[in-house]
Amino acid sequence: MPKRIEVCLTPALLHLYDVKDSIVVVIDILRATSSIVYGIANGASAIIPVANVEDCLQYSGQGYLLAAERNGEVVEGYDFGNSPFSYTAEKVAGKTVVLTTTNGTKALHMARETAYQVIIGSFLNLKSLCAWLKTQDRSVLLLCAGWKDAFNLEDTLFAGAVVSDLRKDFDHFDDSSIAAEDLYQLAKNDLRKYLHKSSHSHRLAALNIEEDVKFCLQLDICKAIPVLIGDTLIALETD
Amino acid sequence: MPKRIEVCLTPALLHLYDVKDSIVVVIDILRATSSIVYGIANGASAIIPVANVEDCLQYSGQGYLLAAERNGEVVEGYDFGNSPFSYTAEKVAGKTVVLTTTNGTKALHMARETAYQVIIGSFLNLKSLCAWLKTQDRSVLLLCAGWKDAFNLEDTLFAGAVVSDLRKDFDHFDDSSIAAEDLYQLAKNDLRKYLHKSSHSHRLAALNIEEDVKFCLQLDICKAIPVLIGDTLIALETD
Numbered sequence: 001m002p003k004r005i006e007v008c009l010t011p012a013l014l015h016l017y018d019v020k021d022s023i024v025v026v027i028d029i030l031r032a033t034s035s036i037v038y039g040i041a042n043g044a045s046a047i048i049p050v051a052n053v054e055d056c057l058q059y060s061g062q063g064y065l066l067a068a069e070r071n072g073e074v075v076e077g078y079d080f081g082n083s084p085f086s087y088t089a090e091k092v093a094g095k096t097v098v099l100t101t102t103n104g105t106k107a108l109h110m111a112r113e114t115a116y117q118v119i120i121g122s123f124l125n126l127k128s129l130c131a132w133l134k135t136q137d138r139s140v141l142l143l144c145a146g147w148k149d150a151f152n153l154e155d156t157l158f159a160g161a162v163v164s165d166l167r168k169d170f171d172h173f174d175d176s177s178i179a180a181e182d183l184y185q186l187a188k189n190d191l192r193k194y195l196h197k198s199s200h201s202h203r204l205a206a207l208n209i210e211e212d213v214k215f216c217l218q219l220d221i222c223k224a225i226p227v228l229i230g231d232t233l234i235a236l237e238t239d
Numbered sequence: 240m241p242k243r244i245e246v247c248l249t250p251a252l253l254h255l256y257d258v259k260d261s262i263v264v265v266i267d268i269l270r271a272t273s274s275i276v277y278g279i280a281n282g283a284s285a286i287i288p289v290a291n292v293e294d295c296l297q298y299s300g301q302g303y304l305l306a307a308e309r310n311g312e313v314v315e316g317y318d319f320g321n322s323p324f325s326y327t328a329e330k331v332a333g334k335t336v337v338l339t340t341t342n343g344t345k346a347l348h349m350a351r352e353t354a355y356q357v358i359i360g361s362f363l364n365l366k367s368l369c370a371w372l373k374t375q376d377r378s379v380l381l382l383c384a385g386w387k388d389a390f391n392l393e394d395t396l397f398a399g400a401v402v403s404d405l406r407k408d409f410d411h412f413d414d415s416s417i418a419a420e421d422l423y424q425l426a427k428n429d430l431r432k433y434l435h436k437s438s439h440s441h442r443l444a445a446l447n448i449e450e451d452v453k454f455c456l457q458l459d460i461c462k463a464i465p466v467l468i469g470d471t472l473i474a475l476e477t478d
Contacts, residue, residue, distance in 0.1 A: 009390055012252055013251055013388070013390075016387075016388055149252070149255055150252070150413070150414070150415075151248055151252075151414055151415040151418070153414045153417060153418060156418065174389070175386075175389070175390055175392045176389075178437060179390070179395065179418070182422060182425055183418055183421060183422070186421055186425070198417060
């Protein structure tokens with residue numbers, strides 16, 4: 001069976017894709033999926049993505065770590081937001097984190113409705129993710145979480161990095177995967193510099209998270225691949 | 240007032256943009272907006288875009304030329320489809336053409352609902368279009384018609400060509416306009432070669448319209464800028 005790679009540039013376009021037999025990789029580079037990968041790699045037992053701050057609150061007082069971010073900032077009264085620096089082994093090992101974010105959680109919930117399987121991608125686990133996708137006899141949809149349903153550069157660049165790695169092992173590429181790969185080739189020697197052109201970068205600079213951005217653009221510092229089982233993200237068993 | 244340029248990569252994302260004070264440029268390079276520009280440049284009195292083949296039929300027997308295309312082919316019984324070679328002065332001068340196409344008409348109708356003004360872009364009138372946009376004290380949304388609501392390369396490349404030309408005269412660029420411009424810079428030395436990578440190119444090759452594609456990628460052979468007045472496209476008075 002021919003293996004397709006497609007890139008869905010924002011969740012608002014997900015309905016155009018038939019993913020019932022495909023693996024969907026959810027991508028929200030700044031910062032949800034980077035933090036999820038880092039947290040699972042650092043021994044978090046599980047991460048539960050929830051749709052909104054109210055849903056998150058229902059888990060309070062039961063031993064969970066609660067993480068809530070809206071518009072890039074930690075919601076008052078929560079343990080942390082989605083800065084990757086909150087997801088160190090000291091903080092999350094053996095714990096379950098309940099997480100709500102602006103864009104990433106929404107994309108995850110949408111993908112779960114229709115996909116064969118949903119996994120999490122970030123630059124932090126790029127190589128490990130691609131190596132595993134090559135072993136699967138499945139088409140792949142790379143789902144960019146975007147920013148409030150709009151296209152963003154950082155998620156698209158990561159999608160392009162995956163396309164680039166998988167090119168020889170897949171048969172069909174849609175127009176958006178071609179565009180994403182070409183943009184990644186342009187940007188790959190200095191991702192940060194490239195992203196400084198972007199609107200999101202200006203927005204995030206205002207939130208003083210330049211260190212987070214630097215962290216999230218590191219390649220291959222983790223091997224873990226989070227997978228969605230029911231409503232919970234856990235480490236995929238890849239052996 | 241700061242002037243924004245934004246690129247809406249498919250009509251399915253149009254609801255994300257506030258265009259009530261903006262000029263929307265509708266782009267359907269292969270082939271609707273190329274043919275519309277060529278037809279108006281060749282003296283067509285007007286071109287009426289309609290939503291479907293049935294609407295088109297209501298104009299029959301009243302002296303209009305009827306053009307209908309679905310999935311890239313002329314609908315049986317119509318005068319022509321949307322090959323630009325049908326829009327020569329011999330065929331259209333002094334005539335009104337009623338046109339329905341797969342993607343372009345849909346984008347036009349959507350834009351009309353919300354935009355300050357709707358005009359038509361193609362490589363054929365690129366320079367003239369950009370020169371006029373520079374004289375307007377308005378933000379610009381470049382609306383790619385795409386292919387059945389999905390992203391396509393050729394419309395995005397044209398959007399990038401416009402961004403590139405207008406860069407010095409505008410203040411704010413969204414992520415998709417940055418991406419479109421970079422893709423155009425990659426492709427501009429040989430647009431056809433670049434588009435041979437695309438999925439749409441394969442689809443169109445199957446329809447035997449390689450000559451149309453070549454025609455539609457010519458730069459600046461027309462000066463006309465079609466503008467939508469009510470439900471009708473006519474030549475914009477630019478002087």
